[in-house]
Amino acid sequence: MNKEIKYSISKLVNAPKSIVWSVILSPDTYKEIWAAEFSGSWEKGRAFSFSGEWDGVPYQDKCSVIDRHDEKLLVYTYWSSFWNVPQREAESCIIKYEINELDEHSSELTITQTGFRDDTHYAETVTLWEDTIDFMKRVADKLYLESDS
Template structure:
């Protein structure tokens, strides 16, 4: 069964440093990401967790930082406790954020692999756009 990979781009009328801060600063993330508590040291091999409550259900999604070039690029593994899958390596996705800045406008390129079908891919893309729309309102 072939898994799908999502590639999506979002543009922000803000410098890359500000977008990076919005991706990595727990206070900012909590403000636009429905109260999600982000926890990571942003070092390779270290954990990254996203926890909180959604529809009255507690969740803790987690993974590991795989690569990082602070301010420009990060790639992490990710398992969602909401996905209804076991916490096993084959159920983790790799997610990366890559930033490029041009004339004060920053492009955020998001990649997510190990997506099970087209429907899930479209759902993920809508989610990313919805979440980061909140970030856009904060930083632009």
Template sequence: MGQKLTATSTAIIDAEPAAVWAVLTDPELLSQAFFGAKVETDWQVGRPITFSGEWNGKSFQDKGEIVAVEPNRMLRFTHYSPLTGQPDLPENYHTVTFDLTPSGGGTELTISQSNAGSEEERKHSEANWAQVLKSFKQLAER
């Protein structure tokens, strides 16, 4: 196996970290940012998180576990999608981190996703996270 890569996307959002955090932890708003996926969790460390919906005409149910929660600062969870075609093994899970940093009167939001298996997968993930950031910006700034 080759070196695993990390996809990273960052945006400045003209809203306080608490407003960005509210989007991140509100299931209805998060669904809007996550391409309509239904997100279910209680945001407690060690608890499950699931994502369900449709992507490119295929139904999916992704899963993971909440790894770290620091309100208004950072959220980290693992993520596995059967759509990858990879077996449900720990080495096939990504770790997704949302870092919120105050920036002027707003928030710098960085999303990183570790364990990309190829440069193509890394670029694909970065493009998806860039779209998620656009949605976060729109939702938090309104």
């Protein structure tokens, strides 16, 4: 795992941070965008996993929450069975979700990954994070619009 490589993407979300936070923590988000089942806890120091099938291959991603500040920050380690390496800290990357409230109606969501296996992993992950942040924005925008009616 090359932990010198980092990727970050940000989006303006037309929703307050509480709604963005609820989208980040919702198992339905990951079921919809990644076809993944969430199991475990988002609490600091706790483990969780995503499992499912990707391109016909079953997988299990194992994670552990490093830091959490409600409606502001979630940081966790991430290891995937796709990588065919032992599950240990040196083989895990770090995923970070940050929410910056701009005003009572909008926020900026930033997703950052630190650590990549290789150039192929980087390219695939960039596409995954672009799709993920677009999905999270759409869901949060819609939830806020519906709550305002």
